[in-house]
Amino acid sequence: MQPQLIHSCFTSFRNTVPLVHNITNFVAMNTAANVLLAAGCSPAMVHAFDEAPEFVHLANALTINIGTLSPEWLASMLATVKVAHESNIPWVLDPVAVGATTYRRQSCEQLLAFKPDIIRGNASEILALAGMGSQSKGPDSGDTVEAAKIAAEHLTQFAKVVIVTGEIDWVTDGLQQWAIQHGAPMMTNVTAIGCALTALIGAFAGANRDHLAAAAISALCYYGQAGEIADTNAKGPGSFYVEFLDALYILDAKTVSKHARVTEHK
Secondary structure, rough: OOOHHHHHHHHHHHHHHOOEEEEEEOOOHHHHHHHHHOOOOEEOOOOOOOOHHHHHHHHOOEEEEEEOHHHHHHHHHHHHHHHHHOOOOEEEEEOEEEEEEHHHHHHHHHHHOOOEEEEEHHHHHHHHHHOOOOOOOOOEEOOOOHHHHHHHHHOOOOEEEEEEEEEEEEEEEOOOEEOOOOOOHHHHOOOOHHHHHHHHHHHHHOOOOOOEEEEEHHHHHHHHHHHHHHHHOOOOOOHHHHHHHHHHHHHHHHHHHHOOOEEOOO
16 A cells, blocks of 8 residues: 555544544543544544434444443444444444354344444454354454454455454455554553554544545554554553553654555455
């Protein structure tokens, strides 16, 4: 992918200051909000059935994260994604630990019916969501990104873009595929960093509705580079979190596009 397109997506993202409506899990709310604020977005954590379907009309994008799923939250998720789908508001599905229980699998099947614009999960989650065998460890992946590539292609029947995150991230729109090589090991030692990535991808999608694959790739490059910068200065997970937020705040379109490590596959 050309650096100019990443630069354009990042610039649109920063100029839009997207409002991102997140129905996410209890563990991730604070981190996702902090990440979005550091990146220059406006986060909203609105999950009640009585207001979420109405509130989504105000948002540039919606993200759904099933981390702490419940019947009440599922009802709200389904009602809200229905509105987003019908109103052409980009929405992102994060199928956290979808392979862990029957309830999670059935819930995601219902959500997939409303055609998420983007699906983002680790390798085990993507495999399980596609109905293929996985070796998940709760919310953690026991599979490689390479093993999930076919599953990601399968899921493009439901979503415009599918992302498998791991040591090397993989993005597909069903026609083209990209590998993104950014990030730092310390990112896996801080709670909800992955969930917050889904929120940021939603923000990029909301600001670049006509270029969803490029939006996803730009978000991954930005996030991974912030992790690399933080890893250089951090002494452990606590200082990494602070350094990571600062890196998100400081990084700009020129830097992210210049240092993007993206390989296109056909």
